[in-house]
Amino acid sequence: MTETDLREQVRTHYADAATAVATGAGAACDCGHPSSTCAEEGHAFGPDLYDALEAEQLPETAVLASLGCGNPSAVADLHEGETVLDLGSGGGIDVLLSAKRVGPTGKVYGLDMTEEMLALAIRNRDEAGATNVEFLKGFIEEIPLPANTVDVLISNCVINLSTDKQRVLDEMARVVRPGGRIGISDVVANDDLSPAERAERGSFVGCIAGALSFAEYEEGLRAAGFEDVTITSTDEPMPGMHSAIIQATKPSEAATAPVARELPIVQGSCC
Numbered sequence: 001m002t003e004t005d006l007r008e009q010v011r012t013h014y015a016d017a018a019t020a021v022a023t024g025a026g027a028a029c030d031c032g033h034p035s036s037t038c039a040e041e042g043h044a045f046g047p048d049l050y051d052a053l054e055a056e057q058l059p060e061t062a063v064l065a066s067l068g069c070g071n072p073s074a075v076a077d078l079h080e081g082e083t084v085l086d087l088g089s090g091g092g093i094d095v096l097l098s099a100k101r102v103g104p105t106g107k108v109y110g111l112d113m114t115e116e117m118l119a120l121a122i123r124n125r126d127e128a129g130a131t132n133v134e135f136l137k138g139f140i141e142e143i144p145l146p147a148n149t150v151d152v153l154i155s156n157c158v159i160n161l162s163t164d165k166q167r168v169l170d171e172m173a174r175v176v177r178p179g180g181r182i183g184i185s186d187v188v189a190n191d192d193l194s195p196a197e198r199a200e201r202g203s204f205v206g207c208i209a210g211a212l213s214f215a216e217y218e219e220g221l222r223a224a225g226f227e228d229v230t231i232t233s234t235d236e237p238m239p240g241m242h243s244a245i246i247q248a249t250k251p252s253e254a255a256t257a258p259v260a261r262e263l264p265i266v267q268g269s270c271c
Contacts, residue, residue, distance in 0.1 A: 003163040072154035073097040075245050076183025081105040082151040085175060087140045087168075088112060088158025092121035092133075098154065099130045109150070110135045111143060141167045148177045155184045157243075160211045169224040179252040182221075183245070187211040188231060190240040201238050208241060221248050 073094050078084060078101035086095050089110030098108045110133065112118050118135050125133045138144040140155075141164050153176050162168045172182060189198050191213045202208025212220065214231050221229045226248035233242040 006163055072156050072183050072185045073101060075185065075247065076152050076154050076181065078102055078106075078152060083149065084108045084152045084154060085143070085145065085150040086110045087143075087153065087155035087172075088161070089121060089135065090117050090156075092124045092135070094154060094156050095121065095133055095135070096124065096128050096130055099128075099133050102132065104132055106132055108133050109145065111138055111140065113137065113139050141171060143171045143175050145175050147174050149175050151177055151180045153180070153182045153184075155182075155186070157186055159184065160187045160208075163210070165212060166220050166223065169220045169226075173224040173226060173250060176250045178250055181247065181249045182226070183247055186217075186244060186246055188217055188233070188242050188244040188246075189213045190242075191215045193240045198241070201241055208238075211241065214244075217246060221246070225250065227251055 071094075072086075076084070076098075078098055080101075080103045082102045083106060084095075084098045084102060086098065086108065089095050089112045092110055095108050095110040099106070102108060108130075110121055112121065112135070115137070118137055121135050125135065136144050140158065140162055153172050159165060159168055176182065187208060189211045193213065198208060198211055217231055218229050227250075229248040230246070232245045232247075234245055235243040237243065
């Protein structure tokens, strides 16, 4: 498959998930996808990763559409008045949770490439009455915001789906303000697993084959200009593949230019 083919495969998969939720056909993930991290018994996935979610009083369809591997709005330690961007915002669960954290003086952007997910997210936003939320259509490799726009960038099991991850990390560094931070949940591979071995464990659209290793993720973030990088495994749903929390900060003052480094660009898929 070409990179365009892979992106279209991802778009179609998540469009179908959004349609299933919007039409009442069921949750976006029923743990039946063979390469979903929810397919392994005893490993949390999607809504199960959010503590006391019922108390948040979110629209049911926002909860059902959750396809993440963590809770980035909690990881990012959001504060009143901050501006937040969620990459790959899906049905809007992390955007709506973030909007509650930053309050009316804050602002939350949700970015997604899938029209069906955006339509569902906008419906959920309106139902929740979140007036400090804006959804944008676009690609995470080309974030449609000016430089130095957001205080905090979050994402939930989405960056692994990009075929050009270094470009995503560079774009993240561009839109985060100096002194800002990232709090991401993503799937990460052991450093000793080759790309082929990752692909053996699951498909690209299932968030497995395209995952970066711990070292690749850290090196990519540092190359983009981030510092204080930490990557912490929270679960290992299959051997060598982890749900992980990724945190980093952008220096307050411009430092020396980051060393250019290219992360692997996906040329094909196992499926």
